[in-house]
Amino acid sequence: METLASTKEAPTNSTAQSVSGSVAVLEALLAEKVDTIFGYPGGAIMPIYDALYDYNEKLRHILVRHEQGAIHAAQGYARASGDVGVVFATSGPGATNLVTGLADAQIDSTPLVCITGQVFAHLLGTDAFQETDVINITTPVTKWNYQVTDATEIPSVLAKAFYIARSGRPGPVLIDITKNAQMQLFDYTGYTPCNHIRSYRPKPIVRKEYIEEAAKLINAAERPFVVFGQGVILGKAEKEFRQFIEKAGIPSAWTIMGMSAIPTDHPLGVGMLGMHGNYGPNLLTNECDVLIAIGMRFDDRVTGRLDKYAKQAKVIHLDIDPAEIDKNVKATVPVWGDCKETLPALTELIEQKVYPQWLQRFRDCREKEEEKVIREELNPSGDVLTMGEVIRVLNELTGGDAIIVTDVGQHQMVACRYAQYNKSKSNITSGGLGTMGYALPAAIGAAYGDPSRTTVAIIGDGGFQMTLQELGTIMQFKPHVKILILNNSFLGMVRQWQQLFHENRYSFVNITSPDFVQVAKGFGISGKSISKREEVRTALKEMLDHPGSFLLEVMTGKENNVFPMVPQGRGVAEIVLTREEV
Amino acid sequence: MSKAEYTITVYTENQIGLLNRIAIIFSRRKINIDSLNTSPSEVDSVHRFTIVINETEEVVRKLCRQIEKQVEVLKAYYNTAEEIVWQELALYKVPTEVIQAEVKVERLLRQYGANAVVIRKDYTVFEVAGHREETDRLIKVLEPYGLIEFVRSGRVAIIKDSEGFHEKLKEFEYREPGEDTIENEFLDQNEKVFTM
Ligand SMILES: Cc1ncc(C[n+]2csc(CCOP(=O)(O)OP(=O)(O)O)c2C)c(N)n1
Numbered sequence: 044m045e046t047l048a049s050t051k052e053a054p055t056n057s058t059a060q061s062v063s064g065s066v067a068v069l070e071a072l073l074a075e076k077v078d079t080i081f082g083y084p085g086g087a088i089m090p091i092y093d094a095l096y097d098y099n100e101k102l103r104h105i106l107v108r109h110e111q112g113a114i115h116a117a118q119g120y121a122r123a124s125g126d127v128g129v130v131f132a133t134s135g136p137g138a139t140n141l142v143t144g145l146a147d148a149q150i151d152s153t154p155l156v157c158i159t160g161q162v163f164a165h166l167l168g169t170d171a172f173q174e175t176d177v178i179n180i181t182t183p184v185t186k187w188n189y190q191v192t193d194a195t196e197i198p199s200v201l202a203k204a205f206y207i208a209r210s211g212r213p214g215p216v217l218i219d220i221t222k223n224a225q226m227q228l229f230d231y232t233g234y235t236p237c238n239h240i241r242s243y244r245p246k247p248i249v250r251k252e253y254i255e256e257a258a259k260l261i262n263a264a265e266r267p268f269v270v271f272g273q274g275v276i277l278g279k280a281e282k283e284f285r286q287f288i289e290k291a292g293i294p295s296a297w298t299i300m301g302m303s304a305i306p307t308d309h310p311l312g313v314g315m316l317g318m319h320g321n322y323g324p325n326l327l328t329n330e331c332d333v334l335i336a337i338g339m340r341f342d343d344r345v346t347g348r349l350d351k352y353a354k355q356a357k358v359i360h361l362d363i364d365p366a367e368i369d370k371n372v373k374a375t376v377p378v379w380g381d382c383k384e385t386l387p388a389l390t391e392l393i394e395q396k397v398y399p400q401w402l403q404r405f406r407d408c409r410e411k412e413e414e415k416v417i418r419e420e421l422n423p424s425g426d427v428l429t430m431g432e433v434i435r436v437l438n439e440l441t442g443g444d445a446i447i448v449t450d451v452g453q454h455q456m457v458a459c460r461y462a463q464y465n466k467s468k469s470n471i472t473s474g475g476l477g478t479m480g481y482a483l484p485a486a487i488g489a490a491y492g493d494p495s496r497t498t499v500a501i502i503g504d505g506g507f508q509m510t511l512q513e514l515g516t517i518m519q520f521k522p523h524v525k526i527l528i529l530n531n532s533f534l535g536m537v538r539q540w541q542q543l544f545h546e547n548r549y550s551f552v553n554i555t556s557p558d559f560v561q562v563a564k565g566f567g568i569s570g571k572s573i574s575k576r577e578e579v580r581t582a583l584k585e586m587l588d589h590p591g592s593f594l595l596e597v598m599t600g601k602e603n604n605v606f607p608m609v610p611q612g613r614g615v616a617e618i619v620l621t622r623e624e625v
Numbered sequence: 626m627s628k629a630e631y632t633i634t635v636y637t638e639n640q641i642g643l644l645n646r647i648a649i650i651f652s653r654r655k656i657n658i659d660s661l662n663t664s665p666s667e668v669d670s671v672h673r674f675t676i677v678i679n680e681t682e683e684v685v686r687k688l689c690r691q692i693e694k695q696v697e698v699l700k701a702y703y704n705t706a707e708e709i710v711w712q713e714l715a716l717y718k719v720p721t722e723v724i725q726a727e728v729k730v731e732r733l734l735r736q737y738g739a740n741a742v743v744i745r746k747d748y749t750v751f752e753v754a755g756h757r758e759e760t761d762r763l764i765k766v767l768e769p770y771g772l773i774e775f776v777r778s779g780r781v782a783i784i785k786d787s788e789g790f791h792e793k794l795k796e797f798e799y800r801e802p803g804e805d806t807i808e809n810e811f812l813d814q815n816e817k818v819f820t821m
């Protein structure tokens with residue numbers, strides 16, 4: 044049996060004991076301080092589940108209702124806790140059900156270790172019952188994957204898996220273990236965590252000369268602008284980031300993934316970037332003279348048309364992943380490295396500054412946006428409820444301390460635009476993949492990832508119907524999840540596009556819903572449905588005060604749109620505030 | 626930027642599935658691989674890929690970064706045709722009687738530097754190492770004489786100014802590698818500071 048070339052073998056000692064591969068898997072999880080597993084059993088992973096029977100006290104296993112639920116829950120867990128999420132699934136359909144979550148975690152850099160059962164090694168390639176080529180299916184959507192056919196590899200492979208998942212730019216790892224390896228007894232000599240793989244450089248070396256060049260550019264700038272992403276949160280560099288912008292005095296905008304790295308009411312925080320982000324940050328991207336991008340990857344939803352993106356600016360790009368530099372936007376000065384290290388080095392070299400006039404430009408933009416969009420959204424003059432006002436009242440009740448998990452669509456954009464966040468790791472959403480059905484299971488995971496906080500899942504009527512089976516998980520294991528369905532009776536975001544760009548041709552966006560309160564009741568979860576403004580506050584309060592999970596459905600305006608908007612194919616400065624301008 | 630032929634050299638761990646991981650970096654972007662060769666390198670346990678594509682330098686640089694990002698990839702380099710020495714191996718199967726009968730064929734084969742690998746009563750197999758145009762030309766030449774079968778290998782290439790991988794590998798084994806093991810950050814060394 045060939046061992047992994049780059050993995051150090053565990054030291055042999057005389058205390059070797061004979062254990063099964065399955066026990067070695069669970070011992071590895073304990074050694075990595077895993078406390079929660081999200082999973083679903085099946086034929087090819089039964090030996091691991093059998094071993095789990097004896098680990099019931101040490102490892103909490105949450106039985107989800109669908110493997111997609113398991114992996115989104117693990118994602119929510121990882122995002123709320125800042126640690127690795129762990130998933131168990133069986134071979135074949137169990138493993139293929141993980142694919143959406145792997146793709147989501149890959150694009151949003153979420154650390155996961157997924158363990159899938161596989162048919163016996165001698166059956167590989169025979170089209171055996173529930174055999175799927177999981178390694179090849181998941182290769183494009185994992186940071187690393189590996190198939191184990193011999194139990195002796197398990198300790199070192201799992202050590203490698205955790206190391207790869209959480210180090211550098213984090214990401215999902217999948218380990219496929221054949222049933223014979225799970226059952227095989229071998230001499231177990233203990234678990235040695237991995238901290239070096241010779242072919243893997245989690246962090247590029249920080250180059251002083253580039254930090255110096257970046258500082259020079261920043262010190263000479265007249266209208267510098269910081270755009271930051273999840274890298275700040277993943278790098279656990281919130282403090283270093285704040286010190287940097289506060290000394291530099293630079294207005295800073297977040298991507299949807301970077302949101303909550305600084306409190307939303309930070310005086311230098313000027314809002315969200317992107318297609319439905321705030322007016323000022325989008326417009327003024329094209330007026331800054333130095334653009335400082337930190338832990339973000341210039342997604343097309345952020346840049347709009349690339350050839351109209353910040354062409355006037357010198358670009359400083361800080362990122363841990365060398366492949367991100369120059370990928371979409373050319374960097375004038377690339378600053379490779381972990382921002383936990385590069386930011387303090389940069390802070391040291393920059394001058395303490397303020398840019399009152401430049402900051403005022405953002406405030407002026409904000410005022411215009413308030414007047415044309417925000418005021419009416421948060422305090423509507425009409426009768427129908429807006430999603431924005433629901434979020435406003437939610438802010439007033441939570442004070443910005445809740446973890447907000449959102450699904451995908453209009454409600455996601457509205458929640459991210461208006462929700463208040465005081466603490467990091469408070470916004471959990473499917474940013475890169477835009478996976479409907481993400482929120483409910485992710486919220487379950489978040490509730491385990493940080494049980495000290497209130498978790499509110501904000502979901503559309505469409506997305507809720509994609510994974511609502513996970514109400515069963517809530518019923519059985521009782522994590523506290525506040526489910527807020529913003530029901531506009533449409534697949535709202537798609538309807539908005541059909542209205543604006545397809546001449547009102549509403550093609551299959553009209554979606555009917557069951558009685559969600561009755562559905563919740565069937566799962567033993569209390570709920571309520573409201574449609575009037577005067578009910579909003581008391582209903583939200585009831586939801587938050589309720590001991591345990593609660594489902595609140597709010598009927599909102601059917602054809603409300605999210606604005607501002609950078610229409611697809613246009614530049615960020617072509618952001619429009621109203622429907623008339625589209 | 627215009628497209629040109631680039632040879633990408635990748636040093637990797639010997640790991641099942643890695644070929645797929647590397648191949649999909651190209652196929653995902655709908656980039657055709659003109660030639661691919663993979664085999665053990667001069668260093669124990671390290672494999673070497675030689676990949677030829679026709680793309681702009683910018684695309685090639687980005688591809689190399691994506692390749693290097695893979696956990697089991699040690700290093701990826703790219704070079705233009707001028708920066709490498711390269712060969713492809715071609716095999717030609719020709720009826721033996723024709724060679725015996727036609728003096729011209731024998732002369733042609735000698736002219737192309739062909740060596741006989743197998744000589745049987747019914748057929749003879751020749752090998753030629755060279756550039757694509759050369760091995761192509763010999764196909765044309767042999768066709769009238771009843772060429773039975775032809776096959777060509779992927780390209781193998783030596784980078785002219787490379788110092789091999791032995792020393793570099795030692796670097797990789799250190800926890801704190803020297804700067805040149807991560808030099809791909811500077812894939813574009815011509816312009817030290819990038820401009821838009
Ligand atoms: C799995 C998946 N399928 C389809 C889409 C495309 N899509 C994006 S938003 C959206 C509508 C979502 O509707 P709903 O959940 O009701 O939320 P709303 O936009 O109305 O707030 C759709 C269908 C998607 N993002 N994910």
